[in-house]
Amino acid sequence: MSLAAATSDPAAASQPPLVEISDLTVHFRTPTRQVHAVNGVDLSLERGEVLTILGESGSGKSVTLRTLMRLLPERRSQISGRVSVDGQDVLAMSQRQLTRFRGRTASMIFQEPMLAFDPVYTIGEQIAETVCRHEGVSRREGLARALELFELVRIPSAQRRLANYPHELSGGMSQRAMIALALSCRPKLLLADEPTTALDATVQIQILLLLRDLQRELGMSVIFVTHDMGVANEISDRIAVMYAGRIVESGRVEELIGAPQHPYTQGLMASRASGAQRGQRLEAIPGAPPDLAELPQGCAFAPRCPQASDECLAAVPAARGLSDIHWAACCRLPA
Amino acid sequence: MPIYFLKRVLYVIPIALAVSFFCFSLVHLSPGDPMDAVVSPDAPSEVVAMVQRAYGFDRPLPEQYGRWVLRAVQGDLGLSAANGRAVTAEVFSALKNTLLLAFAASLIGFTLGCVFGTLAGYFQGSLLDRLVTGIAVGGVSVPHYWLGMLLVIIFSVELNWLPSSGAGPGSSSDWNVEWAYLRHLILPAVTLSVIPMGVVTRTVRAMVADILAHEFVEALRAKGLAERQVFRHVVKNVAPTALAVMGLQLGYLLGGSILVETVFSWPGTGLLLNNAIFQRDLPILQGTILVLALFFVMLNLIVDLAQARLDPRIQRG
Ligand SMILES: Nc1ncnc2c1ncn2[C@@H]1O[C@H](COP(=O)(O)OP(=O)(O)O)[C@@H](O)[C@H]1O
Ligand code: SF4
Ligand SMILES: [Mg+2]
Numbered sequence: 001m002s003l004a005a006a007t008s009d010p011a012a013a014s015q016p017p018l019v020e021i022s023d024l025t026v027h028f029r030t031p032t033r034q035v036h037a038v039n040g041v042d043l044s045l046e047r048g049e050v051l052t053i054l055g056e057s058g059s060g061k062s063v064t065l066r067t068l069m070r071l072l073p074e075r076r077s078q079i080s081g082r083v084s085v086d087g088q089d090v091l092a093m094s095q096r097q098l099t100r101f102r103g104r105t106a107s108m109i110f111q112e113p114m115l116a117f118d119p120v121y122t123i124g125e126q127i128a129e130t131v132c133r134h135e136g137v138s139r140r141e142g143l144a145r146a147l148e149l150f151e152l153v154r155i156p157s158a159q160r161r162l163a164n165y166p167h168e169l170s171g172g173m174s175q176r177a178m179i180a181l182a183l184s185c186r187p188k189l190l191l192a193d194e195p196t197t198a199l200d201a202t203v204q205i206q207i208l209l210l211l212r213d214l215q216r217e218l219g220m221s222v223i224f225v226t227h228d229m230g231v232a233n234e235i236s237d238r239i240a241v242m243y244a245g246r247i248v249e250s251g252r253v254e255e256l257i258g259a260p261q262h263p264y265t266q267g268l269m270a271s272r273a274s275g276a277q278r279g280q281r282l283e284a285i286p287g288a289p290p291d292l293a294e295l296p297q298g299c300a301f302a303p304r305c306p307q308a309s310d311e312c313l314a315a316v317p318a319a320r321g322l323s324d325i326h327w328a329a330c331c332r333l334p335a
Numbered sequence: 336m337p338i339y340f341l342k343r344v345l346y347v348i349p350i351a352l353a354v355s356f357f358c359f360s361l362v363h364l365s366p367g368d369p370m371d372a373v374v375s376p377d378a379p380s381e382v383v384a385m386v387q388r389a390y391g392f393d394r395p396l397p398e399q400y401g402r403w404v405l406r407a408v409q410g411d412l413g414l415s416a417a418n419g420r421a422v423t424a425e426v427f428s429a430l431k432n433t434l435l436l437a438f439a440a441s442l443i444g445f446t447l448g449c450v451f452g453t454l455a456g457y458f459q460g461s462l463l464d465r466l467v468t469g470i471a472v473g474g475v476s477v478p479h480y481w482l483g484m485l486l487v488i489i490f491s492v493e494l495n496w497l498p499s500s501g502a503g504p505g506s507s508s509d510w511n512v513e514w515a516y517l518r519h520l521i522l523p524a525v526t527l528s529v530i531p532m533g534v535v536t537r538t539v540r541a542m543v544a545d546i547l548a549h550e551f552v553e554a555l556r557a558k559g560l561a562e563r564q565v566f567r568h569v570v571k572n573v574a575p576t577a578l579a580v581m582g583l584q585l586g587y588l589l590g591g592s593i594l595v596e597t598v599f600s601w602p603g604t605g606l607l608l609n610n611a612i613f614q615r616d617l618p619i620l621q622g623t624i625l626v627l628a629l630f631f632v633m634l635n636l637i638v639d640l641a642q643a644r645l646d647p648r649i650q651r652g
Contacts, residue, residue, distance in 0.1 A: 071553055095562075103559030116554040118568050120647055130558045165647040181558065 018189060019045035019068070022173035024081035026063050026072065026245075033293040034323060037063040040083075040316075041243040042146050046191070050116045050222045054234040054268070058289055062226040065191045066241070068223070086188055086228035090300050104134045106189040107182040112198050113174035117166035124162030127181050149180035153210060179211065183218070190215075190222045196231060208234055229272050233257055238325070240328070244290050246298035246316070251326030262328040263305045283326045299331070307332055340586040343639055350632050355407065358625040362617045367399025369465035377651050422622035425607065429561060430626060432502055432604030433596070435510065437588040439524035446530030446582050449534075452539025459544045467536060483526040484599040497522050500600035527592055531584040538580045541617045542573040575646040582638030586631045 026038040036213050038060045045051050053061045066072050070090055083090040086105050092100060116213060127149060137145075143162065150158035153176040166174060175195060182190060192211065196204040212235055212315030215222050226232055231255060240250040241264065243300040249262035260266045263318055267285035287304035290296055296303060298313040305312065311331050320333040387393045391402060406413070448471075448623050455467040505514035510516050546552065554567045569643035581627050589604070597607030613618040633643035643649045 009480075069557055071557055079506055099559045099561050101559070102420055108557045110554060112550060114551040118551045118555065118572065120571050120645070121568070122647075129560070129564075133564070178601055185559075279383065 015047055017044040018025075018047045018049075018086055018253060019043065019223070020084045021064075021068075022080070022082045024064070024067065024083060026060070026067055027078040029069065029076050029078065031214055035234060036295055037245055037292055038067070039295070041242075041245070041247055042108070043077055043240060043250075045221050047178060047188075047221055048219050050212075050224060050235055050237045052224045052236035052239045053242050054226060054232045054239050055180045056227055056289055058292070059242045060245040061227075061242055062193050062293075063245075065108065065223065065225055067194050068189075069108060070098055071102075071108075089252070094159045100134070103130055103187070104185045105187060107185070107187040108179045108191040108193065109175070109182045111194040113178040113195075114169075114171060115197075117174065119166050122163050123166055123169070123177050127162075127177075127184050130181060135151050146180070147182060149184055150177070152183070152214070153177070153180045154156055155180070161315070169260060171199050172207060175199060175207050176210065177202075178260050179207075179214070180212070183214065186218075188221060190220050192224045192279065194223060194225055194227070195227070204231075211235065229257070237268060244295060245292065246300065246329070248301065248330070249326075249328040254328040255323060261322055261326075261333055262301075262330050263307050263332070265302075326330060337641060340640060343636065343643075347632060347636055351629060352404075354628040354632065355404055355625060356400065358402055358628065359622045361621055361624065363396070366468050367383075388436070400410040402416050407625065411617040412625070415616055415619050417611075417619070418614040421442070425619060426604065426622045426626050429602060429607040429631075431605045431621070432601060433589060433592060433605065436523055436527060436592060436596070436603055437585060440527035440588055440592075441531055441581070441585050442580065443524060444528035444584070445535055447528075447532045449539055449577070450534025451468050451536040453543055455536070455540040456543025456547065459540075464540075467540070471536035472538075474529040476533075477529060479526060479530075479594045482529060482597050483523070483595055486522050486526060497617060502602050515527055523592075523595050526598070527595045531581070531588065535577070535581060535583055539577055540575060542576055543569060546572045571645075575642045575649075578645070579638050579642050582634055584639075586634045589627055589630060 018235075021041055021043040024038055024041045024043075028035040028037060041064060041184065042050070043053075045063075048109075049088075054211060055061055063072065068085065068090065070093065072079070081091075081252055085101075088097075088101065088105070090101070090160045116307070117123065121129075124143055124146050127146035128139055131137060131142040131145045132139060146162055147158055151160060154171060155176050161169070161173070161177070168300060169177060172291050178195075187300050195211070196207050199207060208231060211222070211224075214220070222235075224235055224261045236253050238250065239256045240247045241256070241262065242248070249256065249260065249265045256265065257269070260269050264285070271284040279325070285304055290300050290303065296313070298315055299308070299317050302308040302312045317329045317331040319329045320335055322333070343580035384393075394402070403413075410423055411427065414420065415422055415425060451467045451470065455464040458464050474550055482600060487499045490497045498519050499522070501519055502520045504508060552565060552569070555568055560568075590602075593609060595601065596603045597609050600606065604627060607619060608623050610616070611623065
């Protein structure tokens, strides 16, 4: 397979990170209110690394991913901060530069694979189209690449499947096809927005394993978004926990799952069904995430936090380092 | 796929028979004796009987229908009760003019409708959108005869730029792509185009806005397509529905041009029907409605087949 490694592992350490996000904020203007979807996020991703952004629905995970590809509606969104991918300043790109960047340097797989394909073109055509667009090859060469990709993502009777329309594929098959599409131009960065959430449990595991194998085989960097801690544990090198548009804790999987420090992360752990002992009551985090149009002062988790005190409401808690990589933003932790 | 096509084509036969039966019954459903139009009420009874035999009115109804259909299939729709000329020739020469007018009106209406609808759909909620929607609503609600007369007053009476009636010099069979004829076509075509313009604008606007909100459009952008290429996808998604609506509109134009043809004395099927009604010329009425209805049936067939070809989700079994 000729798709191997856009990057190679050994050199990774000396290279600058593939993705650097600093102080990113994203606000949406609606006629009546201003939604503060992302509020000062700092993130970086090493080459060949898999980072999971973990959080409840509505915490700003998808918005963060879309900002990395500038996919948000320009007229309604206000973005500030810095986003750099592979040395390119994403927020400063022209439309022309963007079309060359998307699908080639970075590509994305979506939560609902069935909805992510154009229903009136065959799957093969839609993959070939991407290859033609970025590599200037003929339609036939594009289709030949699509066939290779289908074999790579282990779609049975690949040749026949290429001629299928999206509605003729099952959910799991569409997600494989979506992965094939995303990998078609050997991207350095793969963004996966809850790629298994819409699938059946058994299919979920297959897709997860496929993604992990492909990531290792191709040496890609991946940002994976999920609200499922089990999935995060399965696939990531590092986890960043997001709450109300901020990263509240971040660290290596072992550190974060083994010894979560932020009360929100601890709550997430406790509410996991598989983490609960037999006969033990499942402890979900009481309450709901805050309204992003009216964020509370200070720590956004305070209304739900069992350890909240007046100190928490004074200012947004700063990050406290717990190891070289592990940190959490909670004022209960030693500074 | 071929089976679907074959089924759809064969389906036309019962529809056509039903249509023909309806047209045939017209004569017997309409008030008054069909003979009244042919012979004067005080004609001697032998004359009436002779004419009755000539027209076949003395036979039992099923036989009359059978004969009528057999002759119709061979292209013989009988003779006009008003002037004795062959109905087929009358209807087809009028149909040619009606088609000309309908195509001209659809060319204007569909082009504007597609352009307006696409713009409004892309810039939903903008000032442009509201303007276009206003035009579309106006187009659908303005009465034909009112608009027709308004245009005549402005462009024929006041400005004296365009003729107010007829299809051009000489008999309509001389029609040619020349200014002398085209200038006659402009006002009726514009008048007739406003409804399809409004309907197509609204359909295309709704479809474009709907498609743009689909997740796959974001996915197309995410894979690096330029906006122009994304637009191609949007068009292919909107096309089946838009085409179906346009096909139906074209059908309505054929039947709906009665008022416009009357206002502008355009020698088409509408004017023919109008005159036939006043003269109680039942063979003409029958023949014209039959031909128009069959035309409509064929148009529907074409639209269905085109739609099935364009949209892979329509069952192809
Ligand atoms: N295009 C948009 N316009 C307005 N609000 C948006 C838009 N996209 C997302 N939001 C809002 O931003 C917040 C974060 O959404 P999202 O990133 O999708 O959450 P999640 O973590 O579930 O992926 C939500 O409150 C959502 O309503
Ligand atoms: S800062 Fe306070 S409210 Fe926020 S998580 Fe820590 S203890 Fe809870
Ligand atoms: Mg999301």
